[in-house]
Amino acid sequence: MSIPTTGTLTPRIHGDQNARAQSLAQGAAGIALLHIERARHGSGSWQNVHDVLASCVHDLVVDEHASLYYGAPAVAFALHTAAAGTGGYTGALRVLDTAITTLTMRRVELAHARINRGERPRASEFDLFYGLTGLGSYLLCRNQDTATLREVLSYLARLTLPLTDDDERLPGWWTRLDPSGPTSDAFTGGHANLGMAHGIAGPLALLSLAARRGTVVDGQMTAIERICAWLDLQRQHTGPGHWWPQWITLAEHRASTVSQPRPLRPSWCYGTPGLARAQQLAGLALGDTARQRMAERALTSCLADPGQLDRIRDGGLCHGIAGLLHVAHRVAHDADDERLTAHLPRLHALLLDREPAQNDGLLDGTTGTALALLTAETRGMTTSGWDACLLAG
Numbered sequence: 001m002s003i004p005t006t007g008t009l010t011p012r013i014h015g016d017q018n019a020r021a022q023s024l025a026q027g028a029a030g031i032a033l034l035h036i037e038r039a040r041h042g043s044g045s046w047q048n049v050h051d052v053l054a055s056c057v058h059d060l061v062v063d064e065h066a067s068l069y070y071g072a073p074a075v076a077f078a079l080h081t082a083a084a085g086t087g088g089y090t091g092a093l094r095v096l097d098t099a100i101t102t103l104t105m106r107r108v109e110l111a112h113a114r115i116n117r118g119e120r121p122r123a124s125e126f127d128l129f130y131g132l133t134g135l136g137s138y139l140l141c142r143n144q145d146t147a148t149l150r151e152v153l154s155y156l157a158r159l160t161l162p163l164t165d166d167d168e169r170l171p172g173w174w175t176r177l178d179p180s181g182p183t184s185d186a187f188t189g190g191h192a193n194l195g196m197a198h199g200i201a202g203p204l205a206l207l208s209l210a211a212r213r214g215t216v217v218d219g220q221m222t223a224i225e226r227i228c229a230w231l232d233l234q235r236q237h238t239g240p241g242h243w244w245p246q247w248i249t250l251a252e253h254r255a256s257t258v259s260q261p262r263p264l265r266p267s268w269c270y271g272t273p274g275l276a277r278a279q280q281l282a283g284l285a286l287g288d289t290a291r292q293r294m295a296e297r298a299l300t301s302c303l304a305d306p307g308q309l310d311r312i313r314d315g316g317l318c319h320g321i322a323g324l325l326h327v328a329h330r331v332a333h334d335a336d337d338e339r340l341t342a343h344l345p346r347l348h349a350l351l352l353d354r355e356p357a358q359n360d361g362l363l364d365g366t367t368g369t370a371l372a373l374l375t376a377e378t379r380g381m382t383t384s385g386w387d388a389c390l391l392a393g
Contacts, residue, residue: 009050009092011057011075021056023361024074024389025129025318028056030362032078033386034370040383041374049082057092062099067124068134068389073100077138081384084141093142101148104135108151111159118163120176123193126159128202128391136206141388145215153210156203157219160226170253171230173200179247189250194234196274196391197318199247200227205391208281224282228291231279238262241301242294246270263302265311268323268390272302277327277392280334289336296335303328303343315354317368317390325351326372329380330392348376362389 021028032052038044056078061071068074076096083089111125111132124130128137136152143149162169171192178187179198193199204227207220236243236258243263252258268274276299283292302308314320325347332340351372359365375382387393 009054009057009079009089011060011072011092011095019061022060022071022075024069024077025363026359026361026365028052029074029078031360031367032056033081033362033384033389034367034374036078036082036384037371037374037382037386041377053078053082053089060096062103066103067130068138069129072096073103073135073138076100077141077389080138080141081386081388084385097142100135100138104132104139104148104152107132107135108155111155115158115163115172118165120163120174120190121159121172122177123173123175123179123198126156126173126203127193127198128206129197132156133202133206133391134389136210137388137391140206140210140213140215141385144210144213149210149215150217153207153215153217153220156207157217157223159203160223168253170250171200173203187249191247191249192253193247194231194244194275195246195270196278197269199270200230201275201278202391203227204231205278205281208278208285209391209393211285212281221286224285228279228282228286228288231275234258236260236263239301241305242298243272243302244275263305263308265313265319266302266308266324267312267319268327268392269318272298272308273324273327273331276302277331280331281393284334292334293336296331296337296340299328299331300337300340300343303340303347309350312350314357314364315351315369316357316364317372318363320364320369321347321351321354322369322372323390325376326380326387326390327392329376330387333380333393344376348373 024030035044035049035052039046039049056075060075066072079089079093126132128134132152132155139146139149159172161172174190174192176190178184194201196202207224234244234248245258245260263272266272276295279295280292312321315322317323328344328347357365360367362368
């Protein structure tokens with residue numbers, strides 16, 4: 001496959017300009033993924049791919065603000081997606097990989113030091129959007145078994161353990177903050193987040209994907225089991241279906257109750273779809289068919305519930321029907337139960353019926369919607385691997 005003028009991009013890092021361009025969520029780095037997928041489908045131009053990528057390689061952020069969704073790692077992910085299997089952009093990726101390895105190891109060292117001090121983490125230390133799970137997802141894309149990736153996996157395994165001298169035995173990812181970031185009276189004692197974007201489902205998916213691809217460190221499989229056991233404690237039942245709350249507060253933990261009365265919108269980022277996919281991947285990694293089937297049944301029940309589907313208001317990947325459609329395709333592809341497949345045409349029709357977004361971003365805009373529709377043509381299997389940024393597969 002020929003990519004015109006590849007290899008000519010020279011990333012410039014440590015700057016503070018072009019901030020929006022290097023956003024995977026909203027900027028050119030994310031928009032490039034659609035051009036890449038179209039080019040691989042034969043319905044787009046590789047020159048367009050190169051032009052979009054060239055717009056976001058300058059003044060790249062590689063400091064404490066950098067993450068899979070912003071800065072050098074976000075742009076590197078787009079470059080990798082374009083280059084995979086083609087041999088392109090090797091020079092640019094070599095420069096970025098060096099910077100990202102240094103960044104990741106610094107983050108891992110800080111995280112271990114925090115644990116050693118007995119302090120609780122911020123979600124941005126470990127989550128997919130801002131933290132080490134996101135950086136680990138990029139490293140897994142680049143090379144399935146590097147020393148840096150293994151350090152990330154070892155850290156995530158340690159994250160699942162309670163802090164030393166914690167009498168309440170809270171999970172190690174428990175944060176003292178509320179879901180929006182600061183402390184608040186509504187979350188006295190903090191919370192544990194369950195979601196794929198900012199909670200423990202993201203680390204679970206990464207640990208499981210790495211294991212399925214042959215990269216396993218000490219404690220990794222036990223950590224997968226530990227997260228799953230904790231999710232089982234939070235699992236709720238409504239009729240024939242299972243669902244999980246968005247988060248657990250300290251009061252809920254102490255009372256072994258969940259105050260959320262019903263499942264909320266079935267989104268990738270917080271809802272049943274993301275949690276079902278993470279647990280399906282865990283079941284596949286562990287060879288635990290009971291867990292795999294439980295996760296698949298949970299998503300099937302979700303898709304059969306008009307009350308849940310009615311709560312989705314937009315067509316985006318993060319909160320909307322595009323993310324639900326794409327994850328449903330991914331779960332159906334690996335499922336033993338064919339009943340999931342019967343729901344896919346209806347989800348496709350729901351997405352087509354949504355009003356177009358007012359922005360062109362990946363997560364909440366037209367780029368994400370177009371990617372979900374494009375990859376639905378191949379039953380959710382991408383040609384470029386763009387959905388690694390969602391930990392979908």
